Amino acid sequence: MYDLKLQKINLKNEEEKNEVYKFLESFGLILDKDVDYTVVFRDGNNAIKATCSKAKNIFKCFAISEDIRGENITSSLISNLVDKLFEEGIYHSFLFTKPDKVKIFTSLNFNLIYKEENAALLEYGIYNINKALDKMIAKYEIDVTTEKGALVMNCNPFTNGHRYLVEEASKKCSEVIVFVVEEDKSLFPFKDRYSMVEEGLSDFKNVKVIPGSEYIISSATFPSYFIRKEDERLKSYENIDCNIFGEYFCKKLNIIKRFVGEEPYCNVTNTYNNTLKKVMPKYGVELIEIERKCYEGNYISASKVREFIKNNQMDQVKNIIPEVTWKFLNSNKGKEIREKIQKSNSPH
Known part of the structure; x- marks a missing residue:
């Protein structure tokens, strides 16, 4: 050498x-x-x-x-x-x-x-992805013999819009799994997002809330070092993430339907949904797009919640979030996050 x-x-x-x-x-x-x-x-x-x-x-x-x-x-x-x-x-x-x-x-x-x-x-x-999914099945007592639906959500924070999507999915499937994105790149930490979703959906008896694991990739972790063009990078990220979900999650957990909310605002999420539409059928999975819940003529979104917080319009926030999220926003930790959002140049 x-x-x-x-x-x-x-x-x-x-x-x-x-x-x-x-x-x-x-x-x-x-x-x-x-x-x-x-x-x-x-x-x-x-x-x-x-x-x-x-x-x-x-x-x-x-x-x-x-x-x-x-x-x-x-x-x-x-x-x-x-x-x-x-x-x-x-x-x-x-x-x-x-x-x-x-x-x-x-x-x-x-x-x-x-x-x-x-x-x-x-x-x-x-360990590897198959062992990780086997462990997930055992820990959360997932019945792999039952066909089920799934949603992947970040919930930054959990809104009435998220709850509505799960409610609609629960009507169409005997079992539904909600995967909460585990990557901590959001203003609301994973632990708190997960708790809000788990508590906020506890009344649905056919819904399980599960941490998304390392294998539901965050676009924030996808590298730019060897794919310089942003559109190419985004396309690669979407392809890898969607195919991992189909190849491993859907096959192992017997997921036959994947639900997403229609995306009228965010171009990145919209192109991701389009990738899912192309990829999911390869694995025998139906992609179901649900129109988002509205409040006063506007679609409810987590970004709207953060925008209201930034502008200190907490009366508006209360109208579009479940009680569990409202309680969190008024806790000591929630108030710290609210202050961070209000001081930032833009709500992420």
């Missing part, structure tokens, strides 16, 4: 970070903004010859100079990231990469979850 030394990059040091930026740019790549740990290999002249990073448990931003490929560099980089995760008490990780790089990582004991035209998602660690 070349005279290479491994170095951890200080991400707070702009000079060091810019070096990595420039190295990645020479491969047509970028350093994603959410990375929290980066390492490089330097040669005898102190020039970067290889790098990789992670964001929580997602490996990303790999690049290796042509002249040192085949020198077990990838394996060394991966080992360093895995050791770092172990230090942090994390024993399972994901990797997004280009489809032509899949063989490299499967040779290093990564398992392919799904591959599409521009991207592939792999995983590594002490």
Whole structure:
């Protein structure tokens, strides 16, 4: 092997970070903004010859100079990231990469979850998607012999609109599962969103509320480092997420209907719904789009709730949320979130 030394990059040091930026740019790549740990290999002249990073448990931003490929560099980089995760008490990780790089990582004991035209998602660690779903089935006592419907919701926060969609789904299926997106990229933390949904739907006897797991991917975690164009990145994210749901969740849990709310406002959600319409039938799953609930001529949405909070129109908020959400917004934690929304430039 070349005279290479491994170095951890200080991400707070702009000079060091810019070096990595420039190295990645020479491969047509970028350093994603959410990375929290980066390492490089330097040669005898102190020039970067290889790098990789992670964001929580997602490996990303790999690049290796042509002249040192085949020198077990990838394996060394991966080992360093895995050791770092172990230090942090994390024993399972994901990797997004280009489809032509899949063989490299499967040779290093990564398992392919799904591959599409521009991207592939792999995983590594002490469990895999099938084991995770088996555990979910056991923990939440899911009867896999019963055909069921499903909804995936973020609920940032839980509104009368969300409740209405579940109510409509519960009329069309003997069992319904509501998956609450687990990724903590929202103003309302997952733990609180989950509690609001669970309590707010407790009167529906044929509805189970379940954490979405790591496998219902958040667009916030999808990398931009190797897919620079936003529209291509969004398309790849949607394809991977929808196909994972069909290939694994629907098959394992006997889901035959997926419900979504019509999306009159958000273009991203609308294109996601269109992707679901194309993908779900491949797995024998019916995609059912339900018109959203209205209040005073406007569709109810979580973004509308946040907008009302920002403008301190709490009387309007009360009209479009269930009692459980109102109680949370008036708790100490809820008041802190309200203040954060009011101080922000835009409600996210």
